Amino acid sequence: MLQLRDLPNKAVLDKFSGRYPEADVSAVTAFLHLLRVATDLSAALDSCLSRHGLLQGRWWVLILLMREDQSISTPSVLAEKAGVSRATMTGLIDGLERDGLIARLFDKEDRRRVSIQLTAAGQAKLDEVMPDYYTRLRLCMDSVTEAERDILNTILVKLNAGVSAFSIPNNKTTGIPAVHQAEA
Amino acid sequence: MLQLRDLPNKAVLDKFSGRYPEADVSAVTAFLHLLRVATDLSAALDSCLSRHGLLQGRWWVLILLMREDQSISTPSVLAEKAGVSRATMTGLIDGLERDGLIARLFDKEDRRRVSIQLTAAGQAKLDEVMPDYYTRLRLCMDSVTEAERDILNTILVKLNAGVSAFSIPNNKTTGIPAVHQAEA
DNA sequence: TTGACATAATTAGCTGGCTAATTATAATCG
DNA sequence: CGATTATAATTAGCCAGCTAATTATGTCAA
Secondary structure (H helix, E strand, C coil): CCCCCCCCCHHHHHHHHHHCCCCCHHHHHHHHHHHHHHHHHHHHHHHHHHCCCCCHHHHHHHHHHHHCHHHEECHHHHHHHHCCCHHHHHHHHHHHHHCCCEEEEECCCCCCCEEEEECHHHHHHHHHHHHHHHHHHHHHCCCCCHHHHHHHHHHHHHHHHHHHHHCCCCHHHHCCCHHHHHHC | CCCCCCCCCHHHHHHHHHHCCCCCHHHHHHHHHHHHHHHHHHHHHHHHHHCCCCCHHHHHHHHHHHHCHHHEECHHHHHHHHCCCHHHHHHHHHHHHHCCCEEEEECCCCCCCEEEEECHHHHHHHHHHHHHHHHHHHHHCCCCCHHHHHHHHHHHHHHHHHHHHHCCCCHHHHCCCHHHHHHC
8 A cells, every 4th residue: 555655735735736626625635644544554553463473464364263163264265354365365374374373174075175273372372462452452542532433434434435436437537438448 | 454354243343352351342443444444445546547557656656746846856755755665666766767757867966866857748647647536536535524524634643643552562461571672 | 977167275476565785976084 | 085984776685465377176967
């Protein structure tokens, strides 16, 4: 994700909105601000996890396993739930297996399948990481009131619905007939 | 950034907050929701830009140049403002130069320095991309009211201040004496 | 029953980020 | 002056994602 160190100030916004009348200044400001803070939060989370020898991808796999009964799942399901490709999940599992945090269990019934199970060491790692993560997150969000959290969620739902606007064909500005974009 | 496809539901949150009393459920929910939506917005922006042959890094360099008088800057300043390393900026500039969107100008005074200038083709590319971007962004944010945008910004400022909580040493949960962490 | 297709996981190779090392040049101080 | 230090950009090589291809296995219908 883009690391926006230098958000536009008033003068820059005026310059751009002068040249591009399509610009909605408060929308641009809020959008860039959101991306910027989310990137910083993500980096901060990484720095917290790395103290425990984890990164977001591997940490999330452990969490997904702990959510399951018996702490068991499969690579393809984990890939889907973590939002990464199966190839990437294979790599994450390789690393976690090497560290003894998860184990591969080969399926006798269907030999294409592999089950992934959290080991005792993996659970112990979570029991070390999660209290630290939760404590820091609580502190991070401390000044955001419950009312603000509710409104934030409301806004995020709206934004999530709006994401599709970025994929809708726009023949006016691209000059490409919409029919061609629809084919792509 | 983590691609959280599967946010925790009530049952999962209860399970985790039962085992880890440090968890603040509404904080966790809002935090993950924010990261999730920001990731989706970032990916959507990429898909918009890629229709014009750009990605976020290269697009942002063009914007940073257009902000400047004469549309000129230097690799090190651009790296700082874009939040990437100088090495990465060298690569971005290589690509943009190859496509003729920017030009390297060698400084006669100080031969270590290189200036980077937006070319006419680069400005033309922005004039093609920005209206499309702004139009889509306006649509994306359409249902978020001005009042909500204000509150969002307020919340983001608070979260930004809270980011440091992730880097504060926490000797209770890590078991590592704070003095050692401070040295690291 | 066997050929075509489907599915699961992995491997191979690409990309864009990073850090550390390198090259070139300038500035400073004994 | 000339050695040391500082600065700017680049190169080299690492890592974590990705897609596409591969391997292995299972399913189904002619």
